Amino acid sequence: NMKKITNICCIGAGYVGGPTMSVIASQCPDIKVTVVDINQDRINSWNDEDLDNLPIYEPGLKEIVSKARNKNLFFSTEVDKAIDEAQIIFISVNTPTKTYGKGKGQAADLKFVELCARNIAKVAKDDKIVVEKSTLPVRTASAIKSILQHTGNKVNFEILSNPEFLAEGTAIEDLLNADRVLIGGDDTPSGQEAKDTLSSIYEQWLPKERVLQTNVWSSELSKLVANAFLAQRVSSINTISALCEKTDANIQEISRAIGYDSRIGSKFLNASVGFGGSCFQKDILNLVYIARSYGLMEVADYWEQVIIANDYQKSRFAEHMISSLYNTISGKKIVLYGWAFKKDTNDTRESPAIAVADALLEEQAEILVYDPKVSAERIYADLDYLNTRSPEENRRLLKVTNDPIEATAKAHAIAILTEWDEFKTYDWAAIYENMLKPAFVFDGRRLLDTETMNSLGFNYYKIGQS
Numbered sequence: 001n002m003k004k005i006t007n008i009c010c011i012g013a014g015y016v017g018g019p020t021m022s023v024i025a026s027q028c029p030d031i032k033v034t035v036v037d038i039n040q041d042r043i044n045s046w047n048d049e050d051l052d053n054l055p056i057y058e059p060g061l062k063e064i065v066s067k068a069r070n071k072n073l074f075f076s077t078e079v080d081k082a083i084d085e086a087q088i089i090f091i092s093v094n095t096p097t098k099t100y101g102k103g104k105g106q107a108a109d110l111k112f113v114e115l116c117a118r119n120i121a122k123v124a125k126d127d128k129i130v131v132e133k134s135t136l137p138v139r140t141a142s143a144i145k146s147i148l149q150h151t152g153n154k155v156n157f158e159i160l161s162n163p164e165f166l167a168e169g170t171a172i173e174d175l176l177n178a179d180r181v182l183i184g185g186d187d188t189p190s191g192q193e194a195k196d197t198l199s200s201i202y203e204q205w206l207p208k209e210r211v212l213q214t215n216v217w218s219s220e221l222s223k224l225v226a227n228a229f230l231a232q233r234v235s236s237i238n239t240i241s242a243l244c245e246k247t248d249a250n251i252q253e254i255s256r257a258i259g260y261d262s263r264i265g266s267k268f269l270n271a272s273v274g275f276g277g278s279c280f281q282k283d284i285l286n287l288v289y290i291a292r293s294y295g296l297m298e299v300a301d302y303w304e305q306v307i308i309a310n311d312y313q314k315s316r317f318a319e320h321m322i323s324s325l326y327n328t329i330s331g332k333k334i335v336l337y338g339w340a341f342k343k344d345t346n347d348t349r350e351s352p353a354i355a356v357a358d359a360l361l362e363e364q365a366e367i368l369v370y371d372p373k374v375s376a377e378r379i380y381a382d383l384d385y386l387n388t389r390s391p392e393e394n395r396r397l398l399k400v401t402n403d404p405i406e407a408t409a410k411a412h413a414i415a416i417l418t419e420w421d422e423f424k425t426y427d428w429a430a431i432y433e434n435m436l437k438p439a440f441v442f443d444g445r446r447l448l449d450t451e452t453m454n455s456l457g458f459n460y461y462k463i464g465q466s
């Protein structure tokens, strides 16, 4: 007696909603998928004839969008119409960390989610399955449910939690070949039916055993815990990278040695200048906030250390640069390679590059930034948001360039902050010639070969190696 799904909508056309719905549309040609957003510019970009203008960059995304768009995949600002027509509504709006009031700096701000729920309640004229897709703190589903039940038009809503595990830069691959899909919902007959309905959509392209059903609490908490564990691995290896730099141990050899233990596993053990992205820090802060709110102080303190270690790694990197450059970088030209929080994305949220640049700017360095996918507007917006100095000062001290080689003319140092593949292909001998001597390269992503760099004459520092 499962309802046949012919029409779904997604509220929020961002890094999660856009790629996820594009993949669902491409895998389910019989379902009409409408992605809506209140941001007209964003929707215009999703509809742009020129697929290079899509609002987010993901390998493989434009191919999928070009196949499905205006066939069974639509991008629109007509939120109410899309809600009205859909049998399943995904909520995929942003949930930033609160910048005000109770839980400031830790709790997730749910105002966009609540607005969505109220809007669904107002518009819906028949029964709907509402799916929370944003990363949300535990118990959001019950908040959404309460809003829907008390303000609606007496229709039945089933609320499901369906957290997204895609990583940026590999979103399409992760969606097409997901390790697992998690669907949380009530164990009532109608809850079970809703879970089965949503499962059947994913089962159109994923093996049945990879679609896991749980209760709502487990589903919501699993998302936070998965990200906390992943971030913890990065912080763990990064703290050991600091120890390696003081000794003759080599972080890569350690990652390899421990990764061979099948209980540990080899993935996610790359030492770096620090983790970034919209999820790790936010989700851990959330976990910490939830633990504290239940009086579990030891639990909260344990996970908070993952963030403290990450902040330490970023400032340690910047301090190492400053001390290597004879403790004075005022007026020195320093080139930053990479601004995105990882390669193959134009996303810069929580990027370690922001913290490193800010620390160098505090010392009055002259900075030139090159990133193949990030715009100058984005870079300045990231810096201005910190409020460390005036926007004019940021623009005076930091410039953005689209010529990575010319940028190195008369530079004192280069810092590699994102692991873009193209950095490996540069003519480093020519770059060496361009630079002032001694020429420093600070490799925050362990991208280049130590022996080659040293033999070219560089003063080459690689995170995790003395």
Ligand code: UDX
Pocket: 164, 165, 166, 167, 168, 169, 227, 230, 234, 267, 268, 269, 270, 271, 272, 273, 274, 275, 276, 277, 278, 279, 280, 341, 342
């Ligand atoms: C993460 C989770 O991987 C994904 O499952 C979840 O849905 C959202 O959060 P994302 O933030 O897009 O995805 O990227 P991810 O590949 O996890 O990298 C996060 C950060 O950790 C990046 O800054 C990356 O450079 C850093 N990282 C990752 C390391 O420094 N070392 C590693 O070994 C792995």
Ligand code: UDX
Pocket: none
């Ligand atoms: C450990 C390492 O596994 C081994 O590689 C090393 O050489 C010596 O230390 P051991 O202490 O013998 O081995 O046992 P192990 O199976 O690792 O268990 C250690 C403790 O962790 C036990 O008390 C075990 O009950 C506990 N544990 C283990 C858990 O509580 N939960 C788990 O999931 C795994």
Ligand code: ADP
Pocket: 011, 012, 013, 014, 015, 016, 017, 036, 037, 038, 039, 042, 079, 092, 093, 094, 095, 112, 115, 116, 134, 135, 278
């Ligand atoms: P994520 O990484 O979670 O996908 P993004 O910030 O990339 O987050 O995308 C969230 C999108 O949700 C934004 O484009 C924003 O305009 C949109 N949005 C927020 N609130 C609403 C709302 N009430 N109705 C429709 N769209 C919304």
